[in-house]
Amino acid sequence: MITIEHLSKRYRQSMAVDDVTFTAVPGRVTGFLGPNGAGKSTTLRILLGLSSATSGTATIGGRRYAELRDPLRTVGAMLDGAGAVPERRAVDHLRWIAQSNRIPRSRVDEVLGLVDLERARSQRVRTFSLGMAQRLGIAAALLGDPQVVVLDEPTNGLDPAGIRWIRTLMREFATQGRTVLVSSHQMAEMADTVDDLVIIDRGRVLVHGTLGEVVAGHPSLEDAFFAALAAGAAR
Numbered sequence: 751m752i753t754i755e756h757l758s759k760r761y762r763q764s765m766a767v768d769d770v771t772f773t774a775v776p777g778r779v780t781g782f783l784g785p786n787g788a789g790k791s792t793t794l795r796i797l798l799g800l801s802s803a804t805s806g807t808a809t810i811g812g813r814r815y816a817e818l819r820d821p822l823r824t825v826g827a828m829l830d831g832a833g834a835v836p837e838r839r840a841v842d843h844l845r846w847i848a849q850s851n852r853i854p855r856s857r858v859d860e861v862l863g864l865v866d867l868e869r870a871r872s873q874r875v876r877t878f879s880l881g882m883a884q885r886l887g888i889a890a891a892l893l894g895d896p897q898v899v900v901l902d903e904p905t906n907g908l909d910p911a912g913i914r915w916i917r918t919l920m921r922e923f924a925t926q927g928r929t930v931l932v933s934s935h936q937m938a939e940m941a942d943t944v945d946d947l948v949i950i951d952r953g954r955v956l957v958h959g960t961l962g963e964v965v966a967g968h969p970s971l972e973d974a975f976f977a978a979l980a981a982g983a984a985r
């Protein structure tokens with residue numbers, strides 16, 4: 751379970767994240783939806799120990815990232831695509847992460863299979879298409895077989911087949927009882943993918959509920975989203 755409580759992050763005069771509170775629970779896909787600059791990545795970076803909070807907490811299973819005994823086996827994350835050295839071969843990228851986290855080498859072959867990259871395993875990352883790089887990023891996130899999966903805009907730049915693949919994968923994770931938190935600014939994709947939804951704008955949570963609750967009373971998620979943004983701006 752992911753718990754964000756009264757989380758704030760100030761950059762000089764502006765609040766990138768402003769008193770954000772929500773949870774993402776096991777067995778469900780939680781969408782984190784907001785326009786550019788809303789504070790999604792900042793929240794996720796704090797959750798993953800890559801940035802510090804000004805105040806409040808972000809925990810995974812009740813612990814801050816820095817307090818996790820075995821982080822990669824607890825939470826798998828993909829931020830900014832593969833995040834691999836371009837000259838490295840895909841398999842070596844994964845082996846390096848596995849080795850530095852005491853994960854058996856055999857798991858590298860397993861995750862390459864899970865993301866359907868076996869045939870590209872010896873290819874250098876710089877030759878990868880965007881979709882392949884996203885798959886490699888997901889493979890790295892899955893190395894520790896974590897119960898919590900965090901994906902920051904995983905479908906950015908993907909073709910419809912890639913989007914469908916990621917959607918199916920997230921659904922599988924949830925069915926397996928994992929907690930899935932996925933950020934996006936694409937509404938159609940969220941409407942097809944998530945169980946629960948958090949809408950954020952200008953660092954503040956505007957709506958948090960099940961997809962049905964958020965859309966209720968609106969013709970579509972897109973309408974609900976813009977209504978939430980307008981109501982937030984008027985506050």
Ligand SMILES: Nc1ncnc2c1ncn2[C@@H]1O[C@H](COP(=O)(O)OP(=O)(O)OP(=O)(O)O)[C@@H](O)[C@H]1O
Pocket residue numbers: 761765766784785786787788789790791792793935
């Ligand atoms: N290192 C930084 N220094 C100063 N301001 C920052 C920094 N990182 C983010 N910000 C600001 O914080 C706000 C939130 O940014 P963030 O990247 O979290 O948004 P986002 O919702 O992930 O947007 P996007 O969909 O464009 O990725 C923005 O106004 C951004 O300019």
